[in-house]
Amino acid sequence: MDISSKTPKIIVFDLDRTLWPFQVDKDTTNPFRRTEKNTVEDASGKLVSTFPQVFDILYDLISRGFVLGVASRIEDIMGAYQLLELFNLNSFFTYKEIYPTSKILHFKELHRKTGFPYETMVFFDDDERNIKAVQQLGVQTFQVSKDGIDKKFVLQSLNLDSSH
Numbered sequence: 001m002d003i004s005s006k007t008p009k010i011i012v013f014d015l016d017r018t019l020w021p022f023q024v025d026k027d028t029t030n031p032f033r034r035t036e037k038n039t040v041e042d043a044s045g046k047l048v049s050t051f052p053q054v055f056d057i058l059y060d061l062i063s064r065g066f067v068l069g070v071a072s073r074i075e076d077i078m079g080a081y082q083l084l085e086l087f088n089l090n091s092f093f094t095y096k097e098i099y100p101t102s103k104i105l106h107f108k109e110l111h112r113k114t115g116f117p118y119e120t121m122v123f124f125d126d127d128e129r130n131i132k133a134v135q136q137l138g139v140q141t142f143q144v145s146k147d148g149i150d151k152k153f154v155l156q157s158l159n160l161d162s163s164h
């Protein structure tokens with residue numbers, strides 16, 4: 001579907017390998033904490049961070065009036081919430097669906113809570129299986145490359161100019 005034919009109302013992001021370059025369940029152990037150097041580390045002292053432009057991307061989308069959401073199958077739900085808070089991303093997201101099962105269920109829940117038609121929802125995820133699953137609902141999907149998300153990709157996907 002041509003993105004311009006349906007104005008997005010909510011933009012939803014996966015977490016692992018989409019907003020940050022690791023997998024919470026496989027690569028890290030909670031609790032996470034902020035260090036004296038203002039970095040974030042897991043329980044074993046491993047440093048973790050988002051992809052570089054993530055805060056800027058989300059700030060930009062919020063300032064353009066979009067509603068933002070998270071759809072993640074992370075099993076360490078507490079860890080995921082800790083990271084959103086420590087990365088200062090939590091307040092950007094009005095809706096957070098974080099639990100195992102299927103992205104189909106995440107989007108059905110987002111649809112129920114927001115009342116937005118699936119065609120007005122946009123989803124960014126690195127995993128082709130999730131992309132294909134959610135596409136079946138009519139959601140507009142964009143696959144994030146292995147290099148992670150960047151602002152140019154997000155703005156181009158949404159047909160937004162960068163001069164905002």
Ligand SMILES: [Mg+2]
Binds near residue numbers: 015018
């Ligand atoms: Mg992912």
